[in-house]
Amino acid sequence: MKFSTCSALFASLFGSAAFAAFDQNRGGAVLKAPADSSFTSVTGTFTVPSLTGASKLSVWVAIGDTLEQDIVLKGGITYANGLTSFVAWYPDNQTDITTDVPISAGDSVTVTVSLSAEDKSTGTVVVENLTQSKKSTQTVPVPAKADPAVLTALAADWFVQAYQAAGELVSVPRFGTLDFTKASATLANGTVVGAAGAGTFEIQGTSGQIYSQTTIAADTITIKQQ
Template sequence: MKFTTLANALLFAGTVAAAPGTAMRRARATRQSKPMIPVDGITALDGPNNSHVEYSGNWAGAVLVGTGYTSVTGTFTVPSPTTDGSGSAWVGIDGDTCGTAILQTGIDWTRSGSKTTYDAWYPDYAYDFSGISLAAGNVVTVTVTATSKTGGTAVIKNTSTGKTVTHTFSNEASLGSLCEYNAEWIVEDFDSGGSQVSFANFGTVSFTGASAVQSGTTVGVTGASIIDIKQDTTVLTDCSLSGSSGVTLSGYAGHLVCSACGGGLSSTLPSLDRGVCILPATEEAIEPQPSVSKLPHR
């Protein structure tokens, strides 16, 4: 998985009109979505709900890899984070195995104390989406469509309020061209001010009606690669596919990847005693195994 260059103008997010205050708007101007950051050393292991999981430092979700992806859509309920911090849910084209451009649209959330704010965005620098507001529990459909490799549309529809916003891109060749290699349904720990934000426990984000258009044919998520966020030694998400059109992501803390034990997951933090990984009483101790090599993206 690699990503080389992208013009910042295609990555910065715009806020909805309801975003509170000038200070928040200035902070949002530094908000940046990033390509997937693979985690070195452990990228394909058993997860709680999946037989095969890849790990990333910033993305969790499902990615289809192929050619000819020109549209991606999904519907989810705006989450209510349970811890302070931020996060983002979006759909996109490219950004995993394509190194030139990415087309995304989605929402961000930020919780601070008892207050949670939400922002709807598309990839452009500090652009205000007007005429839409978001709240926990709203049902949102997000769609991106590439009309060419240098143009397309981003659409967010709040089906709970009946409001829809759309932005059209055209002739963006100077900012990079899409490869149309990837279709994505993602929760992200995005960047702000040059570093990743504190990642809130977002609860659950379930994409339903998840589909993509590939070479003119609508396809579901069957066969998608599953990605979870792993930072340091802790796995922060749990992603699984639900049939052919569902992607379910849960946020949680406390699942530790024990590298000395071949990368096994534990629901509580195991200890390492004389080279043996001591797991909770319901699990057997596992002798250390050689480090798991990074597997190439298929």
């Protein structure tokens, strides 16, 4: 799940409290944990956009391991000719939880991902449809490629992401404006921090055109398609 920026640029961007970077299919925010700390939980609430057509989209909240985020514990919703809910610890496959948490356009959904500072062999992902009063709590095993003893949990993520099957060109469906509200993260010492200070990612086409504008307030991340 590496971003399209090169490793050197990514490291440079994370060298400051906030940054702006670009990705061909992803818009949103990434908050870096303070030095000598890590995240134990991340949460956010969003309204499911009304989506049509064949283009595919996911909306998710996550804890990323390293700053390049090769290992990401996440939960959220996907649109692919219909709406579903999921949990995953990337790069392992995601688990469909739609039977427990059905999704419709206009629903308010809260996602909370948690990872113990002491034992990273499993993570917990809670996806709750507040509108339909449906909730799923899933314990997710660490990916087979990961060593829980060295996972770092350095990044809190809130993202809208277009995706594609192998060989398909990335096409971002019209999602309008999406807000992550009540966005916060908990550090290993128990301190709860808001999204202020997070860096933004914008969707950028291969021609260089920018297709999103992300703004961050204390506890709200707004991704506006343009």
